[in-house]
Amino acid sequence: MTAAAKRQILSATCIAGFFVLWEVICLAFNVSDLVLPRPSQVLVTLWTQFPAIWPHTIQTVYTTLLGLGLGIILGLALGMLIGSSRLAYDVAYPLLVGFSSIPKVAIVPILVLWFGSGTVPAVLTAMVMCVFPIVVNVAAGLASTEPELQDVMRTLKATKLEILWNIGLPRTMPYFFASLKVAATLAFVGTVISETVASNRGIGNVMMIASSSFDVPLVFAGLFILAALGVALYVIFSVIEARVTGWARRGDNFSAGG
Template sequence: MRKRLLDVIPPTVTIILFFLIWEVGCLVFRVDEFVLPRPSVAVETYFRWQSAIWPNALQTLYTTLVGFGLAIVMGVALGALIGYSELLYKALYPLLIGFNSIPKAALVPVFVIWFGVGTMPAILIAFLIAFFPIAVNVGTGIATVEPEMQDVLRSLGGSRFDMFRKIGFPRAMPYFFASLKVAVTLSFVGSVIAELGASNRGIGNMMVIASSRFEVPLVFAGLLVVAAMGVALYAAFALLERRMVRWAYRGQN
C-alpha cells in the first residue's frame, strides 16, 4: 500500500503544481485568454463543448490506435529480422535512420494526393512516427544477447532459432515495452499533425476550426483531452509492462 502511494503521490502533486503555477501566472501577469487561457477556463470550455469535443477525440483515438497497431505488427516483424540477422541489421539500419529523419509533416500533402482528405493520412502518419522506435528497440534487444548465453544454449544442441525463441525474444521484451510507451504518445502527435490539414474530423481539425474563430480556450481544451488520452494509454502500457516482464525489475524497489 505504501509503495502504491509513493507511485501515485509524486506525479499527482507535480501535475497539480503545474496547473496551479499556470493558473496563478496567468492571473498575476494578466495574460489575455486569446494568448494563453488559464487551465480553469480551458476546463470550463471543455464542459461547455464536450458534446463537440468527444466525437473528434474518439476519431483521433481511433486513428491513433489503428496506426499504432500497424506499427506494432510491422515494427516487431522488422525488428525481429534485423535483430536475428546481422546482415539485415547492417543493410537496413541506415535506411531506417534515413527514413525516420524525414519530417512526417512533410508527408501529409503527399498522402492527401494519394488517399484524399480523411482518415487514411492520419493513420499512416501515426504508423510511420511510431514504427521506428518499436523496430529499433526490438532489433537492439535481440541483437545484444550476451555471447555467453548463446554459447551455453549452443552447447546444449540448440539451433539459431532456439536461441532466438528462448533467449533473443525474451531479452527483447523490456526493450519492446519501453518502445511501446514512447511510440503510443508519438502516435497521438502524428494523428493530430495529419488532422491539422488532411482531415475533416478529429481533434486536430477541431483545433484548426477553433483557431480560425479565435476560440483559443477550445484549442487548449482539445489539447488537454489529447494529453489525458496519451497519459492513459502510457499508464496502461506501463502496467502491462510490469505484468509481462516483471523479471526485468526484480532488482528494483
C-alpha cells in the same frame, strides 16, 4: 506509508501545483484568453463543448490505436530481422535512419496524394511515426542477448527460430515495452499532424478550426485531451510491462538511497 505512496502523493501535489500556479499567474497579470487561457477556462470549455468534441476524440483514438497497432507489427518484424541478421542491419538500418530524419509533416501531402484525405493518411502517419523507436529497441534487445545462452541452445540442437523464440524475444521484452511507451506518444503526434492537414474529423481538425477562429480555450482543450489520452496509453503499457517483464526489474527504488 510506503515510499511508493509518498512518491505518488508528492507527484500528484506537484502536478496540481503546476495548474494552480498557471491559474494564479494568468489572474495576477491579467493574461488575455487569446494568449494563454486559464486552466479553469479550459475545463469549462471541455464541459460545455464535450458533446461536440467527443466524436472527434473517438476518431483520434481509433486512428491512433490502429496506426500504433500496425506500427508495432511492422516494427517488431523489422526489428527482429535487423537484430538477427548482420546483412539486414547493414542494408535496412541506414534506410530507416534516413527515413526517420524526414519531417513527417512533409509525408502527409504525399499520403493524401496516394490515398486521399481522411482516415487512411492519419493511420499511416501514426504508423510511420512509431515504427522507428520500436525497430531500434527490438534490434538492440536482440543484439544484447548473451552469446553463451545461444551456444547452450545450439548444443541442444535448437534451430535459429527456437533460439529466437526462447531466448531472443524474452530478452527483448524490456526494450520493446520501453519503445512502446515512446511510440504511443509519437502515434498521437502523427495522427494530429495528419488531422490538421488532411481530415475533417479528429482532435487535430478541431484545434485547427478553433485556432482559425481564435478560440484559444478550445485549442487548449484539445491539447488537454491529447495529453490525457497519451498519459492513459502510457499507463496501460506500463501496467502490462510490469506484468510481462517483472523479472527484469531490480527494485522499486531509483537509487540505493531512494
